[in-house]
Amino acid sequence: MPPRPSHLQSVLRVLRHMLGVVWGALCVRAAVLRARRDMLPEGHRHRAGLEKELRRITWAQALLADPALAEDAGFRGLAAERARVHADAGRRAMVRRRIHPTPLVRLAGAVPAVAPRLEEARCTGFIAVASALPGALPRGGAGACTGSGSGIGGGGVAPGFDRLGRRVDATRMDGRSAAMGLAGLVGKAAVVTGAAGGIGRATALRLAAEGARVLAADIKEEGLAETAAMASGELHTLICNVAADDGPAALMRAAQATLGGLSLLFNNAGIGGSHAATDTDDAELDRFLDVNLRAVFRVSREGVKAMGKGGAIVNVASIYGMIGFPGSSAYAAAKAGVIGLTRQMAADCGPRGIRVNAVSPGLIETDMTRRRIQTSAWFTDQMTAMTPLGRNGQPEDIAAAVVFLLSDDASFISGQVLTIDGGWLATRYREAPPA
Numbered sequence: 400m401p402p403r404p405s406h407l408q409s410v411l412r413v414l415r416h417m418l419g420v421v422w423g424a425l426c427v428r429a430a431v432l433r434a435r436r437d438m439l440p441e442g443h444r445h446r447a448g449l450e451k452e453l454r455r456i457t458w459a460q461a462l463l464a465d466p467a468l469a470e471d472a473g474f475r476g477l478a479a480e481r482a483r484v485h486a487d488a489g490r491r492a493m494v495r496r497r498i499h500p501t502p503l504v505r506l507a508g509a510v511p512a513v514a515p516r517l518e519e520a521r522c523t524g525f526i527a528v529a530s531a532l533p534g535a536l537p538r539g540g541a542g543a544c545t546g547s548g549s550g551i552g553g554g555g556v557a558p559g560f561d562r563l564g565r566r567v568d569a570t571r572m573d574g575r576s577a578a579m580g581l582a583g584l585v586g587k588a589a590v591v592t593g594a595a596g597g598i599g600r601a602t603a604l605r606l607a608a609e610g611a612r613v614l615a616a617d618i619k620e621e622g623l624a625e626t627a628a629m630a631s632g633e634l635h636t637l638i639c640n641v642a643a644d645d646g647p648a649a650l651m652r653a654a655q656a657t658l659g660g661l662s663l664l665f666n667n668a669g670i671g672g673s674h675a676a677t678d679t680d681d682a683e684l685d686r687f688l689d690v691n692l693r694a695v696f697r698v699s700r701e702g703v704k705a706m707g708k709g710g711a712i713v714n715v716a717s718i719y720g721m722i723g724f725p726g727s728s729a730y731a732a733a734k735a736g737v738i739g740l741t742r743q744m745a746a747d748c749g750p751r752g753i754r755v756n757a758v759s760p761g762l763i764e765t766d767m768t769r770r771r772i773q774t775s776a777w778f779t780d781q782m783t784a785m786t787p788l789g790r791n792g793q794p795e796d797i798a799a800a801v802v803f804l805l806s807d808d809a810s811f812i813s814g815q816v817l818t819i820d821g822g823w824l825a826t827r828y829r830e831a832p833p834a
Contacts, residue, residue, distance in 0.1 A: 583807025585610030588658035590650065592641050592698065593668030595622025597765030598715065598801075600629075601794035602665055605802050607632030612658050616641065616650055617668070641668050641694040647701040654705060661705040663805045666695045666714045671767045673730035684729050691733035696740055699755070703744075709752035711805045714741050715797075716759040716816055718824050734759075738816050745814030754813040756804045761820020763792040787828040788821035 589606050593599035594615030600622070603615040607630045616639040617623050623636040637653045640646050654661045669691045673679070695714055702712060719727045720734030741757040748755055762768065762782040771778055772791065783791055800819050803809055818824050 581609055581802060581806040581808055583810075584663075584802070584805070587611045587662040588614075588654060588660050589663035589665070589805070590614045590616065590654050590658075590661060590702070591665045591667060592616050592639075592650070594626055594636075595619035596626075597767065598760070598763065598794045598797045599665070599667040600626045601798035602667065602801050603634060604629055604631070605795070605798045606663070606665075606805070607634045609802060609806075611663065614650075614654050614657050616653075641698050642690045646694065647697040650698060651701045651705045661702060662710050664699065664702040664706075664710070664712045665801055665805065666698055666712065668694060669715060671730060673727045675726050676728035679729050687729035687733050688736075691730065692736040692740070695737055699740070699744060703748055703751070703753060706753055707751075710754075711809075712744070712748075712753065712755045713801050713804045714755070714757040716741070716757045718759050718761050718818060718820050721759060721816075721818070721824065741816060742814045749813055754804075754809070756809075756812060756814070757816045758797055758800050758804070759816050759818045759820070759824075760797050761786065761792055761818070761823045763794060763797060765794060782823065785827050785829060786821040786823045787826050790821065792819065792821060 584606065587610075589603075589611040591599050591603040591606065591613060594603040595617035596619070599615070599617065603613050603626060607613045610632060613630075613632070613634045614637055615623060615626055615634055616637045618638065618640050620638055623638065627634055627636050635657045637650065637657075639650050639653070641650060643649075651661065670687065673687060674683070699712055699714070702710075714737050716737045717731070717734040718724075719731040720736075720738050724731065738757060738759070741755055745755040762772070764772065772783075783789075797819055800817055804812065804817065822828065
């Protein structure tokens with residue numbers, strides 16, 4: 400008969416059994432968590448990891464809030480090291496996974512020791528904005544995130560800072576601009592056509608200031624260079640004729656090569672100077688339809704393919720596409736077509752998560768309209784004098800509306816045509832004569 404186990408042996412046996420049960424439960428739990436993680440899209444898993452890292456270093460943000468802590472050399476060194484490690488980890492993760500990073504990133508250790516890491520992280524697409532001690536953020540320069548390829552250039556300016564290193568904006572932890580308050584623009588890849596001046600330039604600059612990564616396209620090289628020089632964020636340029644046979648495809652290839660894809664598209668390129676129908680020959684009609692309608696159709700079609708699932712498109716229509724106005728037949732016909740195209744594409748692309756809207760400007764002072772404003776008293780009387788707000792529009796007036804429609808703050812707006820004309824179309828205002 401075998402000897403009976405001692406009391407100690409019995410206790411040890413029970414403990415081994417309990418540990419085995421606990422270990423089995425932990426293994427099952429780990430398997431469940433791995434299965435849940437694998438069911439998530441790759442981008443979501445990466446964002447969760449970055450946000451977890453952020454929570455680990457949020458204490459270091461006290462450095463920015465309490466000047467007394469900033470004077471503690473030991474604390475500054477520890478904060479800088481934590482921020483450096485975090486930047487390296489984020490950079491390795493982005494290189495390994497090859498996905499666009501979350502915009503919810505703000506490096507907390509805004510001290511000189513971290514400055515090289517900030518520029519290094521920015522050049523991999525990492526949105527890093529520092530509330531800086533003097534000299535903490537490097538200024539853009541030659542070779543800093545510059546584009547490559549024919550006609551493509553880079554702004555070379557750190558996000559949130561102008562070319563002199565002055566802070567012009569800040570990025571909140573929810574991806575909104577602290578100054579402008581628009582959601583979902585930080586880090587987004589945006590293409591703007593007709594960006595060498597006027598509405599296109601104002602919109603490209605506003606998007607860059609909001610934190611978007613912008614590719615500005617136009618046929619005018621000098622105007623594009625001026626736009627790039629004025630940018631306060633990441634802005635690349637491309638010499639491109641969107642009305643050419645290969646123009647739309649070339650534009651999307653450049654967006655892929657420069658920005659890594661496309662999320663936002665602003666179809667602004669266009670021409671003016673139309674005439675009455677009886678004074679319009681076939682060549683002029685074809686020119687207006689090719690640039691103002693057909694190019695918008697083809698660029699939008701290629702843009703939807705590049706976006707995949709989710710994105711936003713804004714087209715430029717006109718109040719002349721909504722009413723009759725003397726001497727604008729070909730221009731008005733093309734812009735009316737843009738309005739119809741906008742609504743149709745909103746129906747076609749909505750199930751893919753792509754919103755399509757249009758803006759319908761009134762009289763806006765641009766290079767295209769300035770000569771007519773200055774030389775035609777009849778035109779000024781019909782337009783400016785009949786605008787209740789008593790002035791002509793500026794490109795920035797349109798840019799503000801376009802950027803809103805491209806942002807996540809307009810996430811339930813699609814198929815709309817927003818008239819921006821100071822009240823002209825709705826009222827045809829005339830000041831009452833004195834009694």
